[in-house]
Amino acid sequence: MEITPLLSLFGDMSQLDFVKLNFNQESVNMMNLAIAFIMFGVALSIRPGHFRTVFLNPKPVVIGAVAQYVVLPALTYLLVLIIRPSTPVALGMILIAACPGGNVSNLISSVSKANVTLSLSLTTITTVMSLIMTPFNFAFWGGLYAKHSPLLVPISIDPIEMFRTVFLILGIPVILGMFxxxxxxxxxxxxxKPIQAASVIFFIGFIVAALAGNFSIFIKYIHLIFLLVLLHNGLAFSSGY
Structure with a gap:
């Protein structure tokens, strides 16, 4: 007997397979600029000694990296087995789980008065690890879910381009902010505080602009994607504990 996918209760998930977002190079440049400004503001309160404290006690960094690249992909695989979305959507969720933590997490850590240095260290380390771990996790977990899917293609990350991007939007702003x-x-x-507030406004403005460019798509498919995003993000937050 065929098992009905859980999310079919909310509509035809296969509709998402053909959705294309309006996201051009200008949008990417604006996003990178926003991230660089955010990282500059975050780094104003960071001192070199903070990093020494983190690396003298590497346990949180190790746990964070393991949660990022082992726990979350495994839990995501279990999630897609349970909810059984379409193959492209499932592989997209696995790919997201295989990616490193984003720079915006550093802003959230700063606003919430968390350990910003630990967050920044994890962002840097997991980004470097992504050269190996992102392609591996996508191939491994994606292969388990849809071994013969034509969408399951090897991921290639250009290390030079990655380091250049990381240096521009993470390295330079952090060094400048610390200086x-x-x-x-x-x-x-x-x-x-003013820069922190401006960073939040800058980031929200980028989200609003991106949403405005895809508003019709958002309205049309929000009922399908909302539960997916809620479940996946809830899983990611839970894995951190």
Whole structure:
């Protein structure tokens, strides 16, 4: 007897297989600029000694990396087995789970008064690890779910391009922010909250702009994608604990 996919209760999930978002190079450049500004603001309160503390106690970093590249992909695989979305959607979820943590997590850590240095360290380390772990996880877990799917193609990450991008949107803003924070501590302390607020506004503005460019698609498919996103993000947050 054929088992009905759980998410079929919310509509035909195969509709998502042919959706194309309006996201051009200008949008990517704006996103990178927003991330660079966010990282600059986050780094104003960071000092080199903070990183030394993190690396003298590497356990949280190791746990975070394992949660990112072992626990989350495995749980995502179990999730797609349970809800059984279409193959392209399932592989998309597995690919997301195989990617490193994003830079925006550093802003969230800063706003929530969490350990920003640990967050930044994890972002950097998992990004470097993604050269190997992202292709491996996608091939492994994707192969288990849909071994013969034509969508299951090897992922190739250009290390030079990746390091260039990371240096531009992570390295330079963080180094500059730390330098200004140490060189002009009173100024950086006074500007910390305004820059943090501006970072949040900048990021929200980017989301609004991206949503505006795809609003008709958002309205048409929100009833299908909302539960998927909610479940997957809930799983990601839960795996962190």
């Amino acid at each position: 200004i924070g140490m060189r002009f501590p009173k100024f950086s302390k006074r500007m910390d």
